Amino acid sequence: MTxxxxxxxxxxxxxxxxxxxxxxxxxxxxxxxxxxLVGESGSGKTTLIKVVLGLIAPTRGQVRxxxxxxxxxxxxxxxxxxxxxxxxxxxxxxxxxxxxxxxxILEEPLVIHGLKLKDHWPRVLDLMxxxxxxxxxxxxxxxxxxxxxxRRVGIARALILNPRLVVADEPTAGLDVSIQGDLLNLMxxxxxxxxxxxxxxxxxxxxxxxxxxxxxxxYLGKLVExxxxxxxxxxxxHPYTRALISANPVIDPERKRKHVILEGEVPSxxxxxxxxxxxxxxxxxxxxxxxxxxxxxxxxxxQNVACHFPLTDQE
Amino acid sequence: MRGVIAxxxxxxxxxxxLILVVLILIMGLGAQVxxxxxxxxxxILNRFSDPTWIHPMGTDxxxxxxxxxxxxxxxxxxxxxxxxIIVSLVVGTLMGIGAAYAPREVERAILILFDIISSFPSxxxxxxxxxLLGPGLGKVVLIVSITLLPHFGRVARAQVLxxxxxxxxxAERVLGASRARLVLVHIVPNIMGPLVVxxxxxxxxxxxIEAGLSFLGVGVPPPLASWGTLLNDGYANxxxxxxxxxxxxxxxxxxxLGFTLFGEALRxxxxxxxxxDR
Amino acid sequence: xxxxxxxxxxxxxxxxxLDLDYxxxxxxxQVLRQVNLTIPRxxxxxVVGESGSGKSTLASVIMRLLPPxxxxxxxxxxxDGTDLLGLDPAGMARVxxxxxxxxxxxxxxxxxxxxxxxxxMVDIQRGKFPGRSKRELRDRALExxxxxxxxxxxxxxxxxxxxxxGGMRQRIMIAMALLVEPDLLIADEPTxxxxxxxxxxxxxxxxxxxxxxxxxxxxxxxxxxxxxxLCDEVVVMYAGSVVEQASSRDxxxxxxHPYTRALLSCEISEEDGGDTALRSIPGNVPDLFDLEPACIFxxxxxxxxxxxxxxxxxLRELAPGHRAACVLA
Numbered sequence: 001m002t003x004x005x006x007x008x009x010x011x012x013x014x015x016x017x018x019x020x021x022x023x024x025x026x027x028x029x030x031x032x033x034x035x036x037l038v039g040e041s042g043s044g045k046t047t048l049i050k051v052v053l054g055l056i057a058p059t060r061g062q063v064r065x066x067x068x069x070x071x072x073x074x075x076x077x078x079x080x081x082x083x084x085x086x087x088x089x090x091x092x093x094x095x096x097x098x099x100x101x102x103x104x105i106l107e108e109p110l111v112i113h114g115l116k117l118k119d120h121w122p123r124v125l126d127l128m129x130x131x132x133x134x135x136x137x138x139x140x141x142x143x144x145x146x147x148x149x150x151r152r153v154g155i156a157r158a159l160i161l162n163p164r165l166v167v168a169d170e171p172t173a174g175l176d177v178s179i180q181g182d183l184l185n186l187m188x189x190x191x192x193x194x195x196x197x198x199x200x201x202x203x204x205x206x207x208x209x210x211x212x213x214x215x216x217x218x219y220l221g222k223l224v225e226x227x228x229x230x231x232x233x234x235x236x237x238h239p240y241t242r243a244l245i246s247a248n249p250v251i252d253p254e255r256k257r258k259h260v261i262l263e264g265e266v267p268s269x270x271x272x273x274x275x276x277x278x279x280x281x282x283x284x285x286x287x288x289x290x291x292x293x294x295x296x297x298x299x300x301x302x303q304n305v306a307c308h309f310p311l312t313d314q315e
Numbered sequence: 316m317r318g319v320i321a322x323x324x325x326x327x328x329x330x331x332x333l334i335l336v337v338l339i340l341i342m343g344l345g346a347q348v349x350x351x352x353x354x355x356x357x358x359i360l361n362r363f364s365d366p367t368w369i370h371p372m373g374t375d376x377x378x379x380x381x382x383x384x385x386x387x388x389x390x391x392x393x394x395x396x397x398x399x400i401i402v403s404l405v406v407g408t409l410m411g412i413g414a415a416y417a418p419r420e421v422e423r424a425i426l427i428l429f430d431i432i433s434s435f436p437s438x439x440x441x442x443x444x445x446x447l448l449g450p451g452l453g454k455v456v457l458i459v460s461i462t463l464l465p466h467f468g469r470v471a472r473a474q475v476l477x478x479x480x481x482x483x484x485x486a487e488r489v490l491g492a493s494r495a496r497l498v499l500v501h502i503v504p505n506i507m508g509p510l511v512v513x514x515x516x517x518x519x520x521x522x523x524i525e526a527g528l529s530f531l532g533v534g535v536p537p538p539l540a541s542w543g544t545l546l547n548d549g550y551a552n553x554x555x556x557x558x559x560x561x562x563x564x565x566x567x568x569x570x571x572l573g574f575t576l577f578g579e580a581l582r583x584x585x586x587x588x589x590x591x592d593r
Numbered sequence: 594x595x596x597x598x599x600x601x602x603x604x605x606x607x608x609x610x611l612d613l614d615y616x617x618x619x620x621x622x623q624v625l626r627q628v629n630l631t632i633p634r635x636x637x638x639x640v641v642g643e644s645g646s647g648k649s650t651l652a653s654v655i656m657r658l659l660p661p662x663x664x665x666x667x668x669x670x671x672x673d674g675t676d677l678l679g680l681d682p683a684g685m686a687r688v689x690x691x692x693x694x695x696x697x698x699x700x701x702x703x704x705x706x707x708x709x710x711x712x713x714m715v716d717i718q719r720g721k722f723p724g725r726s727k728r729e730l731r732d733r734a735l736e737x738x739x740x741x742x743x744x745x746x747x748x749x750x751x752x753x754x755x756x757x758x759g760g761m762r763q764r765i766m767i768a769m770a771l772l773v774e775p776d777l778l779i780a781d782e783p784t785x786x787x788x789x790x791x792x793x794x795x796x797x798x799x800x801x802x803x804x805x806x807x808x809x810x811x812x813x814x815x816x817x818x819x820x821x822x823l824c825d826e827v828v829v830m831y832a833g834s835v836v837e838q839a840s841s842r843d844x845x846x847x848x849x850h851p852y853t854r855a856l857l858s859c860e861i862s863e864e865d866g867g868d869t870a871l872r873s874i875p876g877n878v879p880d881l882f883d884l885e886p887a888c889i890f891x892x893x894x895x896x897x898x899x900x901x902x903x904x905x906x907x908l909r910e911l912a913p914g915h916r917a918a919c920v921l922a
Contacts, residue, residue, distance in 0.1 A: 249818030
């Protein structure tokens with residue numbers, strides 16, 4: 001058993017002294033694995049991935065990459081980490097500098113890291129052909145290419161520095177179903193070929209179920225459940241996870257599942273109730289939930305859940 | 316670039332503006348070549364001449380050739396306008412970008428400074444400074460560029476703020492780009508459009524301020540020709556001849572009209588909202 | 594109003610041979626071609642399609658909210674027998690505030706940010722109920738707000754649109770649409786911008802509403818799952834054409850058009866293991882310029898034969914209520 005590539009250890013991000021955008025998040029991600037980070041808007045997913053990438057310093061806690069504290073990186077160490085951890089953006093077109101040609105955009109990683117174009121460009125071309133980009137397209141500007149091409153440029157840029165960790169923020173958002181498979185297959189191939197580790201943020205539970213091997217569910221800044229994907233989807237232990245899975249609409253008319261529909265909406269992070277953050281919408285909240293905030297704790301089969309009364313298998 | 320010019324040419328006001336601007340540029344830049352006389356050469360016997368084939372715009376009270384003086388006045392106006400705008404554009408933009416990235420207190424201080432500058436009537440401010448330091452071309456440039464700083468600074472700041480959290484900048488940060496690289500390679504090219512438009516619209520403002528200061532005798536010092544001093548000389552001798560006032564006024568009018576029309580056409584041509592529709 | 598007495602079996606809305614072109618810088622884009630569809634009374638009909646399928650344009654045609662670069666519009670859109678395309682603007686305005694209402698993906702585009710919800714909910718009813726007092730209209734609004742699940746309506750009615758969450762705004766839009774008791778409610782991707790648990794709430798709300806709603810709903814979505822959950826009938830559109838229409842059950846259990854089948858196979862199902870590659874439809878959605886007289890899907894269809902490229906296949910009835918535009922189906 002090797003040490004995990006990424007360890008998130010009790011990370012909190014507090015804005016303005018009171019708003020807990022992320023509160024005590026803890027999980028690990030093994031080399032070569034794919035972790036799905038799931039949650040609705042306002043859950044803190046975006047803040048958490050920025051912490052992972054070292055763009056935001058956590059108020060408390062540590063992010064360790066390869067055993068080293070990400071927040072302490074300075075100078076050359078920081079640049080090393082910048083090459084090791086990359087990101088694929090949700091909206092590919094707006095993640096490309098609009099006044100640069102695609103060629104310049106793909107040269108950026110090399111220029112920033114002081115690498116000679118001459119020595120490294122052949123490798124970029126190899127990568128491009130694996131991704132399905134042609135050099136002839138590179139003299140265009142981002143607004144002159146299709147969304148699919150912009151997406152591929154974004155992926156190529158993220159991989160040029162040979163990262164080990166790739167954070168993918170909603171990689172399939174806005175994609176038609178008929179082409180989403182292409183992208184996910186490509187990401188899978190690249191993972192196999194380059195030994196990548198993925199941290200994938202997605203609200204699409206079908207995608208998460210299919211492509212991740214572990215999953216972390218966030219609600220209002222807290223991780224409410226983590227565990228192996230098949231286990232969590234088969235037997236969610238947190239009532240929120242169960243509701244989330246059941247809210248994902250099923251196509252097959254013969255397998256309409258019983259919906260657990262959550263009442264109410266996510267409360268404002270500015271005035272959280274004492275106790276469990278999910279209590280206002282939880283169908284099974286009890287007195288203890290209103291008094292005491294549950295911590296993430298193991299419930300077997302590799303699952304961790306932050307609930308006083310976790311669901312057991314088959315209800 | 317070619318597309319922008321074509322768009323300006325495509326509308327009648329833009330075309331008029333472009334023609335006037337090019338004409339004025341030719342007059343100003345080519346003054347040394349075009350002018351038939353030394354602008355300071357006196358010909359007392361021939362003073363107050365009406366326009367003739369020898370003196371196309373006539374002569375002034377010292378018998379100097381008005382056409383030559385007008386060409387050199389154009390050169391002065393352009394020199395003052397361009398250097399003022401460049402100083403103001405560069406310093407203002409840097410202050411604006413600085414404000415957008417600075418800690419809150421510094422940002423507030425810069426904004427208050429902008430408010431103070433723009434609350435001063437620029438002509439009064441200029442008069443005060445000249446009264447204190449004496450007249451001079453460099454001082455005119457300095458004064459006017461300070462009064463224009465808030466224009467560029469505010470627009471630059473607003474542009475940077477709207478871009479600051481753009482995903483493409485975040486992508487560069489993830490790659491490890493330094494802040495200087497973010498600003499110079501990625502932000503500046505994206506905010507230049509509106510600033511260039513603003514600069515071209517400010518040119519007529521600078522030209523009028525320079526002419527006004529010179530008219531009042533606190534701008535460009537004699538014997539340098541300026542539309543303002545030409546107007547003033549002509550005004551003093553209006554009983555003898557109207558031509559100096561008429562031609563200097565005409566030049567001033569054509570220059571402000573030309574640059575204004577050109578600036579408006581330029582704005583419409585590179586307005587980002589119109590551009591994305593194509 | 595609720596049509597209980599008149600036992601009409603004629604459909605509520607019939608779209609016949611609808612063609613629509615836009616003039617663009619690149620030429621004429623044939624955005625809708627020979628669109629035919631029928632919306633029966635008191636049904637929820639889903640229109641599903643990917644980007645560029647023309648499903649939202651279809652809604653715009655029914656509402657007659659069309660952009661200025663429209664260069665051709667022919668065919669019929671009959672609501673209760675009246676051809677909407679033949680109405681003058683005043684007549685169409687009466688239909689809009691009265692017989693047809695629409696809700697959008699982004700409610701903020703339809704709500705005026707400077708007026709309170711009360712003002713907007715009262716105003717929308719004036720066309721339909723000119724005789725009623727403001728007080729009556731307000732009471733109806735409050736009642737409807739409670740019905741669509743907005744808590745504390747008496748207090749919330751005085752708020753402005755931006756003071757509501759996305760889910761609540763969509764509920765307000767639904768309430769406003771229902772206040773005019775339309776015969777047809779068009780919902781254009783109403784849950785796309787919402788989180789999944791809120792989406793589930795809105796879908797349940799629409800299911801509850803239909804029990805007391807005498808009209809029909811035209812529900813436009815790219816999500817097969819949402820359509821399958823909510824709709825009685827489904828229309829599948831591809832690149833400006835209707836390729837299949839059937840009852841929801843028939844369509845999802847025995848799809849006949851190759852595009853529908855391909856689309857369904859792209860969806861990730863619960864059986865998909867971690868190692869199987871995902872499916873996709875090869876190629877791209879065709880440009881809508883200079884279209885050949887051929888099946889619009891032929892270029893990407895795995896089963897295409899020469900005859901598929903020789904003529905546009907018409908929508909054929911394959912079984913009662915099940916139609917597909919494919920010569921092979």
